[in-house]
Amino acid sequence: KAGVTQTPRYLIKTRGQQVTLSCSPISGHRSVSWYQQTPGQGLQFLFEYFSETQRNKGNFPGRFSGRQFSNSRSEMNVSTLELGDSALYLCASSFNMNTEAFFGQGTRLTVV
Amino acid sequence: EDQVTQSPEALRLQEGESSSLNCSYTVSGLRGLFWYRQDPGKGPEFLFTLYSAGEEKEKERLKATLTKKESFLHITAPKPEDSATYLCAVHLPSGGSYIPTFGRGTSLIVHP
Numbered sequence: 717k718a719g720v721t722q723t724p725r726y727l728i729k730t731r732g733q734q735v736t737l738s739c740s741p742i743s744g745h746r747s748v749s750w751y752q753q754t755p756g757q758g759l760q761f762l763f764e765y766f767s768e769t770q771r772n773k774g775n776f777p778g779r780f781s782g783r784q785f786s787n788s789r790s791e792m793n794v795s796t797l798e799l800g801d802s803a804l805y806l807c808a809s810s811f812n813m814n815t816e817a818f819f820g821q822g823t824r825l826t827v828v
Numbered sequence: 829e830d831q832v833t834q835s836p837e838a839l840r841l842q843e844g845e846s847s848s849l850n851c852s853y854t855v856s857g858l859r860g861l862f863w864y865r866q867d868p869g870k871g872p873e874f875l876f877t878l879y880s881a882g883e884e885k886e887k888e889r890l891k892a893t894l895t896k897k898e899s900f901l902h903i904t905a906p907k908p909e910d911s912a913t914y915l916c917a918v919h920l921p922s923g924g925s926y927i928p929t930f931g932r933g934t935s936l937i938v939h940p
Contacts, residue, residue, distance in 0.1 A: 720871070749928070758930060758931075758932045758933065759872070759915065759917075759930040759933075760930075761927045761928050761929065761930075764927075771925070772925045772926070772927050773923075773925075773927075774922075774927055775922075806871050806872070808871070808872075813919070813926075813928075814859050814860055814919065814926075815877070816862060816874040816877050817862075817872075817874065817928075818874060819864075819871030819872045819873070819874075820871050821869075821870055821871050822870070822871050
């Protein structure tokens with residue numbers, strides 16, 4: 717079956733801009749989680765959506781937001797980009813939060 | 829304080845030289861310990877989930893074990909293709925909920 721698809725794969729944005737990343741989960745998976753990965757902080761949880769509702773949220777500022785659609789596809793938005801937002805953003809889908817997660821290839825965001 | 833710690837940070841092995849990676853955690857009420865493998869530029873790939881102390885799971889040259897305080901990922905007779913970063917994760921309590929928390933990973937290089 718098809719895996720988790722993230723688009724775009726690479727993005728370059730300027731400070732102050734906003735960006736939207738997209739994630740299509742594995743068919744049948746209703747839980748979609750987003751993560752930020754940087755060399756300095758490692759892999760950090762942003763938030764999780766289940767059936768269009770945000771169920772869990774990590775310790776990130778309100779500039780980071782997301783949503784999930786009725787077909788389980790999810791988007792993540794970052795407003796007022798800062799240089800420190802440069803990272804690999806990963807999406808993971810699963811049946812539920814406590815089950816194994818399947819990750820996409822990620823979106824490499826560079827803020828200049 | 830609840831946390832997840834992996835050791836060593838980096839490990840270099842010769843092909844065929846068996847070793848173990850460690851993931852120690854402090855959390856009451858474990859909701860599963862997850863092992864992932866991550867290749868450069870890619871999203872993590874799920875390997876194992878362990879839920880109870882004493883539980884063991886195997887896959888090819890990998891074997892994961894769990895105690896009440898730590899998990900080991902044993903690599904038997906590794907091959908160069910086993911080179912990757914190995915991540916462990918547990919769900920830690922945060923603000924009335926549980927969020928997945930990853931260790932910093934062990935970077936494994938297997939030399940032919």
